[in-house]
Amino acid sequence: MTNGWIDIKNTDMMLIMGGNPAENHPCGFKWPIEAKKTRNAKMIVVDPRFTRTAATADLFLQIRAGADIAFLGGLINYAIENNRIAKDYVLNYTNAAFLVKEGFKLPEDGLFSGFDATGASYDKETWNYEAGGSVGPKVENTVATVGGGAPATGTPNSGATGAGASSSANGKNAAGVTGDQHKQGQEPSKNFEKTAPPSNGKPSTPAAATSGKDLMQSGAGGGYQSQGPVGAAAQGGPKPPPSLPPNIAYDFSLQHERCVFQLLKKQFSRYTPEVVERITGIKKEDFLKAADLFTSVRKDGDMKKVATIIYAVGWTQHTFGTQIIRTAAILQLLLGNVGRAGGGVNALRGHSNIQGATDMGGVYEIFPGYLKMPNPADTDLATYLKRTTPTVSKVDAWDSFNYWTNTPKFMVSFLKALYGDAAKKENDFGFGYLPKIDRKYSYTELFDYMYQGKVKGLFAFGMNAVAIGPNSRKNIDALKKADWLVVCEIYEDETSEFWKAPGISKEDMKNIGTTVYRLPGAGFAEKDGTFVNSARWLQWKYVAVPPPGQAQLDQEILARIFLKVRELYQKEGGKFPDPVLNLSWSYTNPKNPSLSEVAKEINGRALADLTDEKQPGVTIKAGQQVPGFAWLRDDGTTMCGNWIYSGSWTEAGAQSQRRGTEDPSGMGVYQNWAWSWPANRRVLYNRASCDINGKPWDAERRQVWWNESQQKWVGNDVPDFKADSPPKDHMGPFIMNPEGIGRIFAPLAAFADGPFPEHYEPMESPIKNPLHPDQSNNPVAKKYKSDLDKFGTPEQGFNVVCTTYRLTEHYHYWTKNNPMNVQLVPEPFVEISAELADEMGIRGGEKIRVSSARGKYEAKAMVTRRIKPMMIDGKKTHQIGIPIHWGYRGIKEDEGKTALDPVNMLSPSAIDPNAYTPEFKGFLVKVEKV
């Protein structure tokens, strides 16, 4: 979440899509309700089913699973067409005015420029900004000069009405001299009628007075952005990866045909209400109603109101999931809703600590704090740091904090936390000990390798590998081929008893050679530690009951395994014992480290006395906890397990244990309740809640503001900004981007499948993509080639769209072991529409068989009017939904009272190329009566 749960109460408008918070986040759903009750906020719910969230909504639209980008793209188009955008915000806080390189092509045919069909990947050379300074909309020759490349083609903005008044100034700026006065006097574009672009009256000083000409050569710039998907860089090659230009060309009139705003406009002009209807199944008039309602927060140029977007895995679980969220982010930037109380793009995390897991490096390609994993080309620390530390890339007159410049401090402190005294300057702080990954290791990759017989063993800690992944049959067959499997769980589950899966006979079982070790773990109430919630709060929890029987704490199990492995390396040596032998393990009880000790380690401490010239008189003594990440150093004098958590356990104690309920602003900030990363900021990018002069857009919801007399940013929240950067410097509010602004256009390798979102059909879809039938799917989505990775087509009879989800009554695959939950919803079911039931002659409660190209699933039918058939591209299309919770282990399962198939027998191993999330939503099945 960019904002937080409680903050939702500050909103005026909610778009809940790709999520079902009433069912899956009932406690947090209090806040949308609160907004409705106290602010008369309106709630729009868009979902394939009429959910319990929809039951409380003002407006519900049924959408076809997998059509989200079309819907959101339609909203973007509507907002632009109807001038419902936050003009000043867009101009000053996003890259709308930045020029994109010559040669960049929008995906009118489904492909962006640079597609390489053989490798199914993109060469991202053209997905970059043009270098240079200010560029006038009409001066095409100058543009070419600045770009240093081929002349611009076409006539830029022939329709633009007179940029006359300022064109000479622009011309001068654009001529490769430095643009500095460009902020003044731009002629407004059609959509920017009332805008006097960033007019604080004080033109800022030009930052780096560099000419635009030879900037393309500065290979050192923007190295951070050049990191392609892991492995790509590893292949090496003569050409150095492209990087962001330090001095970006721009046109503040937003008229230049290659400026981000015009490209965006063009990209989404194809998403007309008619196209939206064809793709999503949402009737044009319903779509327009929703579009009007959602964008009404920017009616008549008003900036006071705020809209929020709330989503969950209904967006991520597609082969284009990341791009759905991108579309939402672009929409929110256009409406000026990011960084503001009651606004933002808010991911609801589906487990109590999934945010914490991600922050601590839960994905294979990141270390804690989102530091990048090294790859084999990173031969030493310097190379790695050069690749992963971004250099500023901005427009000349603006300033950019570029917080990731501090990457070396975070990385070295992390290495010190890992290897302690063994991490020395001389040995690159132990950088050589780190694994360098040469390929992807996402969940589906692992199972694919295992299925190929290449991965021999698996530790499954608190994750039901068989049930949670797509294509369960493949996962089960893969486990059959493994040599060993270790499962740490609180119940016997589908993974630890994978040989009991339906379809495996007694005879087959004899042939399974996998050795399974089952470790009894402790449940969440049986251990202390922190949960990090969706709002990024670290909240300490205490033990409620001791673990029963032989069950042990996770850290004890892990510690004992580690100590044993280290002992073996000590005794027997091995190929490369150093990383294990040198790992710092200085806990009071090495066999069972206390989590408070670990939490302190994560916060980080000083290893030598630290002083800071900006804070004279303050010394952090060696051995003391650091107060925050600003104190971390890259010379080995600090250690820190995760820089974003730095500040959570300081000398003042465990901040995560704070329970202060003061809320002076009444906005639900609760500064003294627990601790929120980063630096206890509750709303990210909150600088954007103010206009360029540092005054809040809405005086009634003041978060932070510029205090002229104190010459710093102050407020109800911790400013997510350089505290002493005055508004006149025009530092961008999005301090984690090297440009300092919000990215409408995401350059270079930020995303594998395009700098703009584009609607692609799910891997299995009832129709060809109406936008470009020849390129129906995401061209870079990952598919696998094993004999079990099959895809179905409507022609083969798979013509029903299927989506999967959770119920409020159950929690993933655990609660089927709990009588209370079993009582609430005793058995699996399939939700089907009354129309489909009539067509098939199915009655509620009758058993039906759902099958996909990969497997089958049998359960009782729930016949309902809450799902309806839809007209998709002129074709009547049925959708069904299946809750995921059941399998072959649990109370009812053990009693033999329910079907035994896990739902994921049906879902395909098709993967989003950015986040590696499988397509659990919107695949094709057929439905039969049993």
Added chain:
Amino acid sequence: MSDERVLQIQRISGHPGPVPGRGTQRAVEVCKYIDVTTCIGCKACEVACVEWNDMPFRETTFDNTYQTMPSTEWNYWNLIKFAEHERDGSMMWLMRKDQCMHCEDPGCLSACPADGAIVQYQNGIVDFQQENCIGCGYCISGCPFDIPKFNQATKKVYKCTLCSDRVGAGLEPACIKACPTGCLHFGTKEDMLSLAGTRAAQLKSKEAQGDFVMPNAGVYDPQSIGGTHVIYVLHDITKPELYGGLPAAPVIPPSYTIWKWLAKPTGLAMAMFGVVDARIRRARPHACPAWGTPAPSRLHAIPALVCGDLLHALAPVRLRHLLAVALSLADAHLRRRADDALPAPLVRPLLRHRVSLPVHQLVRADDLDKDRQQVRPAHERVRLERREA
């Protein structure tokens, strides 16, 4: 401890003459206010109720709905009723928390022939005292909301107590405590009526709701039975039946009013003459087939019961049931159920659930319970009984 916590008896069932101790103390009327427009059907209240009252596991089966079971049960007092409706092309999924309404004029109490089996406290809570219950089941037909339910094992009737044990100790009912959205409120009837009124006004206000105004929103507090101590805000107060069969104008069957004035004294008179026969229960609709488990015998006056039975058939309450059936039939194609999918109300008392209310909450409640001498811990008794069952 404060006197306010004490539950004072206002009326009791089947008791001739003045109510002992009545009116000696003034207590505020309590009330539960349920904002149906913000209920999300999460069933946290169901779970809290089962947990707090320590109910045994009840086996359920899939019934083409999200609703846990068809109606409340002797060991399931709090049930979200789910109802799908389509109006002007748009869908409504109504979720109403169904439980005892704690009527100002309780039909159950009027119908009950057993001395002290049903009491109404001054604060409005209607509570069953199972040790006085004779298992005749009259309260069941007397209730316009179909709430009290018979337990075949103990031969007694049970229903929501509005957590009289918690309320008596100054706590809110367990369901209120658990509700995550805050659609449940608890307080004095006066306060709740004003809260509910404000909310209904908000829903009706064109200015606040724009296109999404609900002109028929309103507060459900049926005056036909003198009001209830559980009130609802409904999207459409003109059609309460849509919400899982909430009666628009609930009435106590006239038979029970007659019964109260005529049959009860007659019965008692007969009882005094010793015409007592416990086996009469055999004739009751809910009589237990497992004859032989003796129910604690109280007054079983044949004429009184026969008289009541005769009137029974005529009681409008039956009509109401018919209506309810008709309504659900209208919806039948949605609730079509395979022949084998009928719920089987089996009791599996040995399985204990694992999740419970937060420990500190229990501790707090227990502490308060310690010095609660004035109120008879009826629930202790009930719990013991249920465990035996």
